[in-house]
Structures are given as C-alpha cells and as structure tokens.
Amino acid sequence: MRTTIKLAVIGYGNVGRGVMKAIDKNDDMELACILSRSPDRVKKELGANVPVFAADDFEALKKADVAILCGGSKDDLPVQGPFYAKHINTIDSYDNHSQALAYFTSMDETARNAGTVACVSIGWDPGTFSLERVLGNAFMPGAKTYGFYGTGPRGGLSMGHSDAIRQVEGVQDARQYTHAIPEAIEQVRSGENPELKPGDMHWRECFVVAKDGANTGAIENEIKNMSGYFAPYKTVVHFVSQEELDAKYAGFPHDGLVIGSGTTGDGNKALVEYRNTWDSNPEATANILVAHARAATRLAADGKSGAFTILDIPPAYLSPHSREELIGSFL
Amino acid sequence: MRTTIKLAVIGYGNVGRGVMKAIDKNDDMELACILSRSPDRVKKELGANVPVFAADDFEALKKADVAILCGGSKDDLPVQGPFYAKHINTIDSYDNHSQALAYFTSMDETARNAGTVACVSIGWDPGTFSLERVLGNAFMPGAKTYGFYGTGPRGGLSMGHSDAIRQVEGVQDARQYTHAIPEAIEQVRSGENPELKPGDMHWRECFVVAKDGANTGAIENEIKNMSGYFAPYKTVVHFVSQEELDAKYAGFPHDGLVIGSGTTGDGNKALVEYRNTWDSNPEATANILVAHARAATRLAADGKSGAFTILDIPPAYLSPHSREELIGSFL
Numbered sequence: 001m002r003t004t005i006k007l008a009v010i011g012y013g014n015v016g017r018g019v020m021k022a023i024d025k026n027d028d029m030e031l032a033c034i035l036s037r038s039p040d041r042v043k044k045e046l047g048a049n050v051p052v053f054a055a056d057d058f059e060a061l062k063k064a065d066v067a068i069l070c071g072g073s074k075d076d077l078p079v080q081g082p083f084y085a086k087h088i089n090t091i092d093s094y095d096n097h098s099q100a101l102a103y104f105t106s107m108d109e110t111a112r113n114a115g116t117v118a119c120v121s122i123g124w125d126p127g128t129f130s131l132e133r134v135l136g137n138a139f140m141p142g143a144k145t146y147g148f149y150g151t152g153p154r155g156g157l158s159m160g161h162s163d164a165i166r167q168v169e170g171v172q173d174a175r176q177y178t179h180a181i182p183e184a185i186e187q188v189r190s191g192e193n194p195e196l197k198p199g200d201m202h203w204r205e206c207f208v209v210a211k212d213g214a215n216t217g218a219i220e221n222e223i224k225n226m227s228g229y230f231a232p233y234k235t236v237v238h239f240v241s242q243e244e245l246d247a248k249y250a251g252f253p254h255d256g257l258v259i260g261s262g263t264t265g266d267g268n269k270a271l272v273e274y275r276n277t278w279d280s281n282p283e284a285t286a287n288i289l290v291a292h293a294r295a296a297t298r299l300a301a302d303g304k305s306g307a308f309t310i311l312d313i314p315p316a317y318l319s320p321h322s323r324e325e326l327i328g329s330f331l
Numbered sequence: 332m333r334t335t336i337k338l339a340v341i342g343y344g345n346v347g348r349g350v351m352k353a354i355d356k357n358d359d360m361e362l363a364c365i366l367s368r369s370p371d372r373v374k375k376e377l378g379a380n381v382p383v384f385a386a387d388d389f390e391a392l393k394k395a396d397v398a399i400l401c402g403g404s405k406d407d408l409p410v411q412g413p414f415y416a417k418h419i420n421t422i423d424s425y426d427n428h429s430q431a432l433a434y435f436t437s438m439d440e441t442a443r444n445a446g447t448v449a450c451v452s453i454g455w456d457p458g459t460f461s462l463e464r465v466l467g468n469a470f471m472p473g474a475k476t477y478g479f480y481g482t483g484p485r486g487g488l489s490m491g492h493s494d495a496i497r498q499v500e501g502v503q504d505a506r507q508y509t510h511a512i513p514e515a516i517e518q519v520r521s522g523e524n525p526e527l528k529p530g531d532m533h534w535r536e537c538f539v540v541a542k543d544g545a546n547t548g549a550i551e552n553e554i555k556n557m558s559g560y561f562a563p564y565k566t567v568v569h570f571v572s573q574e575e576l577d578a579k580y581a582g583f584p585h586d587g588l589v590i591g592s593g594t595t596g597d598g599n600k601a602l603v604e605y606r607n608t609w610d611s612n613p614e615a616t617a618n619i620l621v622a623h624a625r626a627a628t629r630l631a632a633d634g635k636s637g638a639f640t641i642l643d644i645p646p647a648y649l650s651p652h653s654r655e656e657l658i659g660s661f662l
Contacts, residue, residue: 021596025472101658121662128466130662131646132605135459137661138622138649139615141356251599264614265352268582271609274463277602283595284470291469311647311657315462318469319642326642327432330468331452331461 005297006032007290008064010055010084012042014252015093016070018286026290028320032064033057061088066293069093070286078103082110085118089296091289093123100126108307117296118307123285124276129258131310132274136260140270143262146188148180148201149255152277155179155205156254164229165206168222170214173242175249177205180257191261191269203234207249209242254281291318336628337363338621339395341386341415343373345583346424347401349617357621359651363395364388392419397624400424401617409434413441416449420627422620424454431457439638448627449638454616455607460589462641463605467591471601474593477519479511479532480586483608486510486536487585495560496537499553501545504573506580508536511588522592522600534565538580540573585612622649 005028009019012034023029033051036042042052053060061067067084069092071077077094084090085107094103100121111118121127129147136145150156155177165174184201187194206223210216220237224230240248255277264270278284292310295317299308316326336359340350343365354360364382367373373383384391392398398415400423402408408425415421416438425434431452442449452458460478467476481487486508496505515532518525537554541547551568555561571579586608595601609615623641626648630639647657 018596022472097662100662101655104658126662128470133661134646134650134652134657138625138651139459139618141353141618141651264609264611264618265349268610268614269608270615270618271607273604273606275602275604277600278595279599279601280595283599284601287470287472287595287601294469309647309658309662311650311662312645314643314645315465316640316642319465320469320472321465324432326465327435327640330464331428331431331457331640331642 004028004030005293006030006063006065007293008032008061008067008088009034009070010036010067010080011070011076012036012038012045012052013070014282015286015289016068018280018283019068019070019290021283022287022290025287026320029290029293033060035060035067058087064088066091066296068286068289068293070289078106081107081118081120085110085116086114087116089117089119089293089300091119091122091292091296093127093285093289094121095123095126097126104307104309112306115305117299117305119292119296119309119313120307121309122292123288124278125256127288127310128276129256129274132258132272133260134311136258136262136272140260140262140264140272142193143260143270144193145258145260145272146184146196146201148185148257148259150178150202151180151185151257151275152255154253156256157249157252157281158204159252161204161206161229164226165208165223168219168226170211170216170219171208172211173209173245175207175245177207177249179203179205185257185259188259188261189271189273191263191271193261197232199232199234203236204230206235206237207240207245208237209245210239251279252281252283254278254284294318294320335359335361336624337361337394337396338624339363339392339398339419340365340401341367341398341411342401342407343367343369343376343383344401345613346617346620347399349611349614350399350401350621352614353618353621356618357651360621360624364391366391366398389418395419397422397627399617399620399624401620409437412438412449412451416441416447417445418447420448420450420624420631422450422453422623422627424458424616424620425452426454426457428457435638435640443637446636448630448636450623450627450640450644451638452640453623454619455609456587458619458641459607460587460605463589463603464591465642467589467593467603471591471593471595471603473524474591474601475524476589476591476603477527477532479516479588479590481509481533482511482516482588482606483586485584487587488580488583488612489535490583492535492537492560495557496539496554499550499557501542501547501550502539503542504540504576506538506576508538508580510534510536516588516590519590519592520602520604522594522602524592528563530563530565534567535561537566537568538571538576539568540576541570582610583612583614585609585615625649625651
C-alpha cells in the first residue's frame with residue numbers, strides 16, 4: 001500500500017477551494033489541515049469535520065508533509081512563503097514575473113537553511129508556459145517564444161484587471177476579459193520573430209456595473225487611460241446590469257497559447273505550440289500545485305533542499321506513476 | 332569563457348546531417364568526430380577537414396564528451412547503444428515504444444556499470460510528446476492523452492511505411508503520408524475520453540512509382556492489405572512518375588499533436604494541446620538530441636550515471652541559459 005502525502009492548505013480562497021477538490025481526485029493525496037487567517041469563516045463554510053486552524057498554528061502544520069500556499073503574489077506570498085518554508089516543504093504560485101528572481105532567491109535561502117523544499121512560481125504561467133518557453137528556445141536556437149491569452153471567443157478573465165476597474169469611482173462591479181489579437185498570432189506562426197508590444201498582442205474587454213447615477217463617460221475614460229493596466233491596449237467598455245454580469249460573466253475561464261517559431265538546418269521551418277484552456281483558472285492552478293506536492297516529497301526524499309521552479313524538477317516526479325508505468329504507457 | 336561540449340556523431344544519415352547543422356547553431360557545442368561504418372563515403376561527402384573515423388575507433392571517441400547515436404531503432408540502436416554507452420555518455424532516439432522499457436533497462440545497466448549517462452528515447456515522439464502525456468495526466472487526473480500525426484494539409488511523411496511499400500514487388504519508389512482524422516481530434520477535444528482504434532485516428536496516403544510493366548492493381552491490393560502497416564487504416568494509393576515523386580514529395584515533413592482533455596473541480600472543462608510542425612523531421616530530432624547532450628554533461632557533473640528519459644531530466648539542464656537568465660527571461 002502506498003503511503004499518502006499529507007497536505008496543509010494555507011489560505012482558503014478560490015485556489016484553496018480548488019486544492020480541496022484536487023485532493024479528492026488524487027488517490028495519493030490527503031488533507032492534513034487548512035490554515036486560515038479567518039478560521040471561523042472557513043469552518044462555517046466547510047463544517048465541523050474539516051480540520052481548520054489559525055494561520056500560525058504550527059502544531060497543526062506538523063501533521064502535514066507539504067503546505068500548499070494559496071495566497072496572492074502581491075501581498076500574501078512575499079510574507080507567507082518564507083514564513084512557512086522555515087517549517088515545512090511548500091508549493092506556491094508566485095506569479096509576479098518581474099520579482100520572480102528575488103522571490104526565488106529569498107525562498108531558496110530560507111528553505112536551504114531550514115532543510116525544506118520550496119517549489120515556487122508553480123502553475124500554468126509561470127509554470128507549464130515557462131517550461132515550454134525554455135524547451136522551445138533549447139530545441140530551436142534563436143527562436144523567440146510568445147505568450148497569448150484569451151485566444152478563444154470568450155477571452156480570458158483577468159482578476160487583476162477586474163480588481164483595478166472596481167477601484168474606479170462610480171463602479172459597483174466589473175469583469176475584464178483579455179483577448180489575443182489573431183493577426184499577431186499569425187505573424188508569430190509565420191516565423192518572423194516579430195517585435196511585438198503589449199498592445200499589438202492583446203486587447204481588453206470590460207463589463208462594468210455602474211453605481212446608480214454614476215457618470216459612465218467618466219468611468220470609461222478613467223478605465224481606458226489607466227496606465228499599465230489599460231492605456232497600452234485597445235480597450236472596449238460595456239456597461240451592464242449586476243444581474244447580467246452575474247448571469248453571463250460568472251466563473252473564472254482562462255486560456256493561453258505559447259508559440260515558438262524557428263528553423264532547423266538551413267532554414268527548414270519549425271513550429272511548436274502549447275495551448276491550455278481552462279473553465280476554471282484557479283482550479284487549474286490548484287491541480288498543478290497539488291502535482292508538485294508529489295515532486296516536493298520526492299526531492300526531499302533525495303535529500304534536496306532549497307527553492308525549485310518547474311524547470312528544476314524531473315517531470316516524472318510530478319506523476320503518480322512508477323518508472324515502469326511511465327515508460328510502458330506514456331513514453 | 333564557457334567550455335564547449337565536444338560531440339561525437341555516430342552514424343551519418345539524415346539525423347547525423349541534422350546534428351552537424353545543429354552543432355553550428357549552438358555556441359556551446361563543438362564537433363569532436365564522426366564515427367561511421369562507411370567512413371570513406373562520409374569523407375567523400377564532407378571533405379578532408381572533417382574528422383571522420385571508423386565506427387569502432389575508440390581512440391577518436393576519447394576526444395568527445397558525448398556521443399549522439401544517429402542510427403535507427405530496429406537494427407542499429409539495440410547494438411550501438413550498449414556498445415557506446417560502455418565508453419561515453421550517449422544520446423539516442425530509440426523509438427520502438429513496445430520495446431522501450433527493455434531498451435531502457437539494458438542501457439541503464441550498461442551505463443551504471445560504466446559510470447556513464449545514457450539519454451534514451453529522445454526526440455519528439457518519444458520525447459517531448461511523452462513529456463506532455465505525463466504532464467497532462469498529472470495535472471488532470473483521469474484524463475487520457477492522445478497523439479495525432481499529420482494534422483496539416485500535407486500530412487506527415489512516415490519513413491517506416493515508405494520503406495514497407497518499397498518492399499512490394501513491382502514498386503520502384505514510394506512515399507507514405509499519414510493524415511489525422513479531424514473528427515477524431517474533435518471527439519478528443521470534447522472531453523469524451525473516447526476509445527479510439529488506430530484506424531479511427533489516422534488514414535494513410537501512398538504515392539507509388541511502379542516499375543515498367545508492373546501490375547498496379549496487384550500493388551495497390553498488396554499495400555492495402557499489409558498487416559500492421561496498412562490493413563487497419565483507410566489507405567489511398569496514387570501512382571505517380573518518379574519525376575513527380577521527386578519534385579512534389581521530397582523532404583521529410585512531419586507534425587504531431589498531443590491532446591489531453593479532462594476536468595478540474597466538479598466538472599469544469601480542461602484542455603491541453605501541444606503541437607509540433609517540422610519541415611524536416613530528422614533535423615528536428617537532431618536539434619532535440621543535441622540539447623540533451625547539455626543535460627548529459629550536467630547529469631554526469633552531478634555524479635549521476637545510468638539511463639535517463641526526458642522524464643528524468645530537470646528541463647533547465649537542456650538550456651544553454653543560467654538559472655538567473657531562465658528565471659529573468661523565461662519563467
């Protein structure tokens with residue numbers, strides 16, 4: 001009989017809920033505990049049988065092999081990451097690309113000192129998309145890889161941009177969908193390795209609920225000119241009722257496409273594409289995090305410690321299957 | 332200054348030629364020698380400045396760090412693999428899926444005893460496609476992944492099937508293109524996890540040059556009923572002139588698509604697709620082999636020995652870039 005991997009879920013939001021469902025689908029995984037800054041809220045949602053504790057309950061944490069850190073990259077993980085990595089193997093989805101090296105370095109030092117394994121920046125981007133970017137570059141020297149998001153008709157829901165719109169005066173609620181620009185995808189596929197600015201690759205569609213009596217012209221203007229978030233992009237704003245927003249734009253769909261286009265030999269064309277389409281972005285991230293708990297326990301069993309990205313992990317370590325099964329059925 | 336990795340190219344056919352071109356494109360790679368069973372033929376093709384030696388010239392091999400074994404899986408690699416792995420780190424593209432575990436086991440034992448690293452079954456299938464099958468299964472528990480080949484309009488050239496047609500009496504030359512069946516791809520995308528037989532997924536198109544006076548009806552009949560190769564598939568045979576075959580059906584194009592379709596949480600759809608399109612299949616394989624030479628030298632530097640598939644190698648080991656570059660520019 002295989003022993004199970006005991007997981008601590010740290011933080012109970014959309015990703016934490018996804019981790020709970022992922023544990024059910026993976027026979028080798030088991031919930032040890034949930035740690036939350038609002039344990040009463042979580043207990044109320046999940047009932048008395050689920051082991052929920054305060055965020056700093058290190059006694060509860062001792063029952064777990066790996067902690068899945070489900071907080072956000074902006075405020076939660078820079079604090080939570082080192083806090084938990086001192087005590088236990090951790091998996092997180094730190095996704096601020098510009099700060100990723102600093103975060104990796106901090107987690108690496110903490111985890112090495114503690115003798116733990118910290119899998120950082122795990123998910124689909126960063127995560128599987130990073131992997132495809134590295135493989136594309138290694139197998140087609142000189143080829144650039146590009147990431148597109150919202151390639152399907154519905155586009156991809158951006159939580160960060162939705163939150164930014166909700167900060168605008170007069171806005172009651174909002175959802176922002178990112179759309180890839182098909183002509184840019186074709187340009188990359190053609191092998192030109194084009195220089196593309198953000199606004200060449202994507203446009204942004206906003207569904208906004210205005211408060212009663214708000215100035216919709218002013219709201220639209222403020223959204224479209226928000227620097228960093230919307231100013232570089234073609235942006236379309238639709239005003240809708242709260243009922244319409246809730247009915248038509250619920251859920252967390254997202255999708256993405258990595259394309260690398262280059263050559264082999266004396267100019268023979270080579271094209272690699274990787275596409276993810278998720279009805280639930282947070283559940284997708286949760287599933288990938290849980291698979292990395294397997295890798296963390298194996299790296300720890302190898303005597304390793306420190307920080308690891310998906311690039312540092314033998315892929316077989318993510319799988320529940322034995323080497324014989326992998327070679328026999330998957331190779 | 333970075334030291335270069337010195338490669339021995341073992342066997343000089345289509346893949347060997349591709350390896351030579353790939354070495355030119357990778358600044359950290361250098362040719363040490365070519366070993367061939369027909370060194371005179373290779374010297375004649377490449378000129379006197381290229382270091383070409385007989386297949387068993389182990390003195391020449393000593394100048395190399397890694398040997399890229401460019402032979403075929405049927406007759407060459409089962410002998411060449413253990414023969415060279417006794418002396419040097421090796422990379423091969425062994426692609427007989429049904430015998431892959433036996434080959435791995437044999438190479439693992441040889442390489443462990445010799446203290447060498449043997450990267451086996453490297454390429455795109457097995458290879459990157461194997462990787463995607465394992466990741467799809469790990470991230471979407473219960474999802475099956477499917478491989479389709481020849482998804483574009485031209486289809487993918489199958490060397491093995493072309494060779495099989497050339498064995499038929501009355502056939503002067505032939506090329507066989509595999510085509511994916513679009514309806515099967517859509518069925519997989521829909522998430523049904525269908526049970527698909529080989530003939531449900533692909534059909535085969537043959538361009539055949541008949542010898543003067545040959546019975547084309549008999550040729551067509553024999554091809555279509557060839558067990559294993561063509562009998563399970565819808566097969567279309569076109570008779571063409573040698574000139575037309577040479578003009579229109581030269582080159583080695585191939586492409587493939589891995590699809591995994593499953594769910595996250597309580598039934599939210601999840602879809603992962605990975606597609607390769609290569610104008611030159613042997614050059615694509617060569618590029619992937621050469622990147623694995625990097626991994627082999629790093630595994631050896633870690634003190635590792637034995638056989639490794641792509642599933643056993645941290646992806647960063649395939650890249651020429653440092654950890655800082657990878658996290659800064661690719662993560």
